[in-house]
Amino acid sequence: MADNVRELRKSPEASEQRESTTVVVVGAGPAGLTVANLLRRSGIDCVVLERRSREYVAQRQRAGIVETRAVRMFDSWGLADRVLGGVPYDGILEFRVDGERHLVTDDDGSEGPSARLCPQQVLVQKLTAAYLADGGDLRFEAADVSLHDLAGDRPTVRYRTADGTLRAISCAFVAGCDGDHGISRAAVPDGVLTAHAFDHGIGWLTVLADAPPPAHPLLAVSPQGFAAHFPRGPHTSRYYLQCPPDDQPDAWSDSRVWDALRARLGDPALTPGPITDREIFRLRSLVHDPMQYGRLFLVGDAAHIVSPMGGKGMNLALYDADLLARAVRDFVSDHDETGLRTYSQRCLRRVWNDQEFSHWLTRTLHDAGDDTHTGPFHRSLARARLDRLFTSPAAARGFAELMTGPDLAE
Numbered sequence: 471m472a473d474n475v476r477e478l479r480k481s482p483e484a485s486e487q488r489e490s491t492t493v494v495v496v497g498a499g500p501a502g503l504t505v506a507n508l509l510r511r512s513g514i515d516c517v518v519l520e521r522r523s524r525e526y527v528a529q530r531q532r533a534g535i536v537e538t539r540a541v542r543m544f545d546s547w548g549l550a551d552r553v554l555g556g557v558p559y560d561g562i563l564e565f566r567v568d569g570e571r572h573l574v575t576d577d578d579g580s581e582g583p584s585a586r587l588c589p590q591q592v593l594v595q596k597l598t599a600a601y602l603a604d605g606g607d608l609r610f611e612a613a614d615v616s617l618h619d620l621a622g623d624r625p626t627v628r629y630r631t632a633d634g635t636l637r638a639i640s641c642a643f644v645a646g647c648d649g650d651h652g653i654s655r656a657a658v659p660d661g662v663l664t665a666h667a668f669d670h671g672i673g674w675l676t677v678l679a680d681a682p683p684p685a686h687p688l689l690a691v692s693p694q695g696f697a698a699h700f701p702r703g704p705h706t707s708r709y710y711l712q713c714p715p716d717d718q719p720d721a722w723s724d725s726r727v728w729d730a731l732r733a734r735l736g737d738p739a740l741t742p743g744p745i746t747d748r749e750i751f752r753l754r755s756l757v758h759d760p761m762q763y764g765r766l767f768l769v770g771d772a773a774h775i776v777s778p779m780g781g782k783g784m785n786l787a788l789y790d791a792d793l794l795a796r797a798v799r800d801f802v803s804d805h806d807e808t809g810l811r812t813y814s815q816r817c818l819r820r821v822w823n824d825q826e827f828s829h830w831l832t833r834t835l836h837d838a839g840d841d842t843h844t845g846p847f848h849r850s851l852a853r854a855r856l857d858r859l860f861t862s863p864a865a866a867r868g869f870a871e872l873m874t875g876p877d878l879a880e
């Protein structure tokens with residue numbers, strides 16, 4: 471592909487500066503930055519437009535583990551050590567049921583590098599640094615981004631810079647990586663996409679604290695409801711507590727949080743620490759089908775939301791990004807349209823697989839503890855599923871395969 475044509479021209483009809491590139495990436499979260507890095511490594515020009523500042527994006531904390539298959543994906547692009555850093559994860563997950571410990575491993579018998587404990591903000595910081603060090607074009611504080619002519623051969627992306635200049639970028643493709651509330655999906659005409667939505671009717675209070683991380687990521691079932699404790703750094707932890715979905719964070723004082731965690735984790739000696747963030751969100755899932763409209767390709771949360779149980783949302787975003795970058799590369803270098811044509815279908819196969827896993831785990835861990843929610847029959851079913859996981863090697867292996875991320879996209 472010819473080099474990016476970045477000469478700026480004043481448009482006669484409006485006072486906007488015009489330029490041209492191959493791919494405009496909207497959003498600099500894990501999805502957008504991965505697409506941009508992989509395109510850059512393929513020698514394909516792109517411009518990344520991010521609405522927020524670099525500082526804001528670099529501190530947004532959510533996911534904590536880059537799963538095995540995603541590590542292998544970065545490895546195949548020669549990027550794993552550069553963008554992941556982090557600590558190798560031993561793949562052990564602890565289930566604590568009424569205070570009783572059960573260790574489950576994600577070792578599915580496959581060869582190669584394994585998962586990393588890499589908080590989402592660290593991944594974003596490293597992807598940003600790698601892209602900029604390679605000469606990538608990343609524009610923060612891009613306001614009023616809008617997409618035009620998506621059904622034609624040359625879409626245009628318009629935005630306003632921080633100093634108020636209007637710009638219009640003509641491109642071959644738009645990667646919509648701007649999350650669930652972005653403008654990309656909203657630019658698709660009504661009736662093109664089908665939204666499949668599910669709300670579990672469950673809330674989670676999530677708390678970040680400067681407190682010692684657990685030896686292993688920990689999921690706890692108790693009569694008071696679900697709780698979890700995850701590492702987010704050498705001295706940082708993220709905790710989750712099941713709560714009514716319309717509960718308010720203010721209702722959870724520090725002492726209420728620590729008392730609830732000690733009771734539900736079955737650990738009276740749990741060490742507390744200063745709480746740096748607390749919020750409540752609903753456990754919900756959403757899939758848009760197809761993940762494409764004309765020259766717009768939706769990537770990551772812009773196309774699908776997975777409830778955090780099972781840790782799949784960010785990892786799915788990384789897989790989408792890989793498939794899109796490879797599809798664009800094949801089109802640009804060999805005029806091979808197969809990857810672009812099959813992008814949505816291949817992504818969705820993995821998305822539904824992970825939705826099912828996340829749904830299964832969400833139901834199992836909430837139903838097993840809280841029999842006021844779905845009743846004693848479902849409580850016993852959920853406990854039977856856990857019993858099978860802890861005692862059957864075949865069930866444990868199936869679980870491990872789902873944790874590492876099965877190879878479904880090929």
Ligand code: RFL
Nearest residue numbers: 497499500501521532533648649770771781782783784785
């Ligand atoms: P992001 O991370 O939301 O990034 C989107 C980017 O687009 C920008 N943007 C715009 N830019 C330009 N113009 C506009 N009009 C724009 N509108 C938005 C935003 O500023 C932002 O920079 O989406 P992406 O890249 O698809 O990444 C998805 C992941 O962030 C998400 O799936 C995960 O955080 C989900 N998730 C987890 N995933 C895991 O794999 N493991 C986990 O343990 C895990 N824990 C979690 C989570 C999500 C959580 N929340 C959000 C409920 C824990 C929590 C609490």
